[in-house]
Amino acid sequence: MANFALSKALIESDHPILETLPAAFRRNGGRVSLAFEFAMLVVAMLLAANDWPSAAWLYAGYTVANGAFGWLVATGRI
Template sequence: MAILLMFLLGIGNFALQRAVLESRHRLLRELPPLIRKLGGRASLVAEFCLLLGAMLLVGNGYPEWGWAYLGYTALNAFSAWILLSNRI
């Protein structure tokens, strides 16, 4: 059950990250061109690695990593809300 919940949180994280990347927020436009070009793909790969690592740890008996991933998701949601609502 915990792995399924983490998978659903991961889907949410990918959706939030994609929305931020496609928002064309001014902070993203100010990044250097190379980082802007590679940053989107690299950040999605990093997101996948985080999700996979957390799921493997929870699946092997470390439930505290599930709580840590929930906190990470909450921070992602807050950050995406700030950027997408133009509060920054």
């Protein structure tokens, strides 16, 4: 849930860094971006369920990195 919320908040922020993203990721309220987040979650869950628990840890690390980036953008440090 955190990754979806962070992605949506970043897209709605209209931060200048969004100009570096492809237009498809920003269009329609970021639906492609949210679909990408969902695909990453599903892949991580499937890998973790099929004897690759490292996928869950990698996804957790990705979530922490997203949180840190979201915090940097929200506080104006980037």
